Amino acid sequence: MRLWFLCKSVLRNLFHRREIENQLDDELKAYLRIVVDERVAAGMPVAEARRTAMAEFGGIEQVKQTVRDNRAGTAAELIWQDVRYALRQLRRNRGFTLTAVITMGLGIGATTAIFSAVCSLLLRPLPYPDANQIMSVSDLNSAPILDPDFVAARAGTRSFQQLAGFHTYTEDTLTGIGDPMRVTRAAVTADFFTVLGVIPALGRNFYPDEDWSGGPNVLMLSDHLWRNKFNADPEIVGRAIKLDGTDFTVIGVLPRHFSFPGLYLEPDIYGSAVLERTTALTPETQVWGIQTIARLRPGVTAEQAEADMQALIEARAKDYPPVFEPWAKSRRITVEPLQRNLTGDNSKPLYILLACVAAVLLISCANVTNLQLARAVSRKHETAVRGALGASRVRLIRQFLIESLVLSTLAAVLGLAIASVVTFLVRHAGPLDDSQMPSRITQVLRLPFGKLSATIQIDGWVLAFTVGLAVATTLTSGLVPAISGSRADLTSALASAGTRISSGRGQRFFRHSLLVIEVGLALLLLACAGLLVRSFVHVMTYDSGFDASNMLTGATTLQAGVVSLKGPSTAWSKERYLNFADQLLLRLKALPGVRVAALTTTLPLDSGGQAPIAYDGTPIPPQGQWQISVITEIALEYFRAVGTPVLAGRAFNSGDNETSPRVAIVNSAFAKRFFAGEAVGKRFKMNDGSHGNQFDALTIVGVVENVRHGSLERDPEPEVFRPMTQGAPIYRLRLALRTSGNPALLANAMRHAVTAVDARQPVFDIETMDQRVSDLVAQRRLIMLLILCFAMLAVVLSAVGVYGVFAYSVTQRGHEMGIRLALGSSRIGVLRLVVTQAAWLIGLGGVLGLGAALGLSKLLASLLVGVTPHDPISFSVAWVLMTTVALLASAIPASQAARTNLIATLHSD
DSSP: OHHHHHHHHHHHHHHSHHHHHHHHHHHHHHHHHHHHHHHHHTTOOHHHHHHHHHHHHTOHHHHHHHHHHTSTTHHHHHHHHHHHHHHHHHHHTHHHHHHHHHHHHHHHHHHHHHHHHHIIIIISOOSSTTGGGEEEEEOGGGOOEEHHHHHHHHHHOSSEEEEEEEOOOEEEEEESSSSOEEEEEEEEOTTHHHHHTOOOSEEOOOOGGGGBTTOOOEEEEOHHHHHHHSTTOTTOTTOEEEETTEEEEEEEEOOTTOOOSSSSOOOSEEEEOOBOSOOOOOTTOOOOEEEEEEEEOTTOOHHHHHHHHHHHHHHHHTTSOGGGHHHHHTOOOEEEEHHHHHHHHHHHHHHHHHHHHHHHHHHHHHHHHHHHHHHHHHTHHHHHHHHHTTOOHHHHHHHHHHHHHHHHHHHHHHHHHHHHHHHHHHHHSSOSSTTSOOOHHHHHHHGGGGGGGGGOOOOHHHHHHHHHHHHHHHHHHHHHHHHHHHOOOHHHHHHTTTSOOOOOHHHHHHHHHHHHHHHHHHHHHHHHHHHHHHHHHHHHTSOOSSOOTTEEEEEEEOSSSOEETTEEOOOOOHHHHHHHHHHHHHHHHTSTTEEEEEEESOOTBSOOEEEEEEETTSOOOOGGGOEEEEEEEEOTTHHHHHTOOEEEEOOOOTTOSTTSOOEEEEEHHHHHHHHTTOOTTOEEEEOOSTTTTOOEEEEEEEEEOOOOBSOSSSOOOOEEEEEGGGSOOOSEEEEEEEESSOGGGGHHHHHHHHHHHOTTSOEEEEEEHHHHHHHHTHHHHHHHHHHHHHHHHHHHHHHHHHHHHHHHHHHHTHHHHHHHHHTTOOHHHHHHHHHHHHHHHHHHHHHHHHHHHHHHGGGGGGGOSSSOTTOHHHHHHHHHHHHHHHHHHHHHHHHHHHTOOHHHHHHHO
16 A cells, blocks of 8 residues: 555656646745744844745755655656756757667667577477477487387387377378379378377377378378368368378368478478387388487486487397497487477577677677767766756766667667568568468578578567667666766866867777777677688589579479378389370470470489499398498480589480390499499499399499589589489479570479479479579578678778777867977878877777687687688788778878868967
């Protein structure tokens, strides 16, 4: 109750001030009248009575102020007075206000935007109940757990409530409902959604026995597919749909906001996995890996669960055949939070970006601090007058700090607006699904961090962070000027009214120190940006083994040898498959502007299939000792289409058909590894899996340049190329067109060429090879561009700081410059004097910046390719650029000093 009356009193005093002041004035006048009347009644003259009453009272205004000081809400009222005064001061100095707000606003905006990404991707829990209890379980080097080990662990671990997982996703053709549609699906275990704590929006979850081999053909739909393909049909549960010609029953629809626990994957369909009940592992066993997740039991830590899983795997390894012994000894199970597993590759770049924007913000605060110090010197007379009128030093410091807080608040509002625009673009610049072509803005902003980029938003934590930044910038940029401005000698400050007041030696040292820090931080960022730029250029100029220009790619899926959710579906015959390929090639070659057309199983930069190989004439080694090579099946003109040169031998020709001897072309990595570089005419054996464990002998007829797969940075792997006519029918065909003009213009023509041959075949992933390369380096490019932008902003802010410090110095030293010129110094000498002083400070900042860069650049080592963290070229260019820009900035006020009007300066004093 007492608190309620106090609050009411505070609000009344704040919002009814005029009424309260009138009441106070009436009360004081009434009291004086009573005292005067009493003294007149005692015989004292009226004038004398009033005089003595006033003297005894101590002054009406002093009494009023005493009452106000003891009134509830006085502190808030005084602060509000200071805020209004600060706003008047800032409105009067609009140039200073605009400069300070924009300078700090840019720093706060960049920092808030990056922090919102860090918060959304790294700090905010995943959208599952008790997400911190959900773990990712993986083998050595993040490899999936083998199916037999998974089945054994599901029944034999004590650390997990449940163990679940999914097989690598596949792509199927959905038919019978409108046009054929390519859909992605993940084969999940029965308790996958239970582990994640997800309840279907419609229907039911998988039953425990539905993920065993021989189980029913059932699946669940994503909300997106249900709404867009099935028009949100509420009766979809129980309905049969066709995937690759096989009927499956829909048992449920997932919630609208469900997000699959994968960085880039968001399946359309979830089918049940196909697990075998046996846990034995033999050389003849064909096993798959399963991406595993688990929910910890209460009280169990990730470390304990990891030890439990490792013990189980080691116990199972004792029963493995001897051939698996070397592999089994190297296995190391990792159990880590699912969120860390999903964002592990992104955490370091994000923290590096956050550190970079923090450096930019520090430079912004240093600039504003210097501006505030200059204003504090120019306001010494005003401060002295206020001190002479009774303002305490604490009150003066509070006034300066409130001015800084108002500036920081305005800057925080601007920064929050900038961050909101950036996060809005990340979320809404374009779609994530394949129904529309994403915009370039979408690709630049969203590709680097996958679908999790869509979760970046401004929430309460980000707002609190922005408020914290406003307070931090207030203290950083305002505390020292406030203390300095309040430390005024009243006598000298009042006596100097109307004359120029100069700053003291201590303040000059502090301002110069801030300048050195600015230059050092800017040089540090510039050096880091230089390292990343050189690394990016190195990646993009790698010899990739193909020509990405004027090349259009696409894909289609065929019902040929498809492995469905529950066993093989009806496959095309070899004759039908080759006939489809021949007709498609004829139509593709006939398209206007197409120079060469080809088909393949794996395009450059794709992750290719692999097959075991063995030397001809030697026994086939046990499965655990097989040597692996990438295998790619191609049409005749594939190498011309992708621009891969033949280094030795020949390319495939029409004579390499299904009735001729088996032939192969290998890349130079294969030739060097297995045949010491001389591979043409040599023979080897390979098992492509089409005939069980049978190895077929092939003769090498050519050697081609290495083509990179998966990544431009990855070293080329041994690769075998076979003609499509001699291989098994392929589930997915990749299309490649070499054009004479802009390849993107042929996208619709490519699609129509496929459907003209067979209208049931979907066409997808149509994009230029240049775009595929660009997408592959999206994260590297975005991080490089962001740090480069931050570095450029830091350089500009530092240059502004250099200019501001020496412009103020020249203004303060105008009389000195005039005397120097009067005593015979040349204007070039004055110019040299200012620039030399600037050069010393810039040089010191450069030394500190280079030292910091040498010490911290190793943190970028994981992001660098072909460049060492101490690359002398990057550091030298950064130092030269920073020094040049800073010296040019100091030359402007130096030239103003050299143009000092001698007569006007001397007469002014």
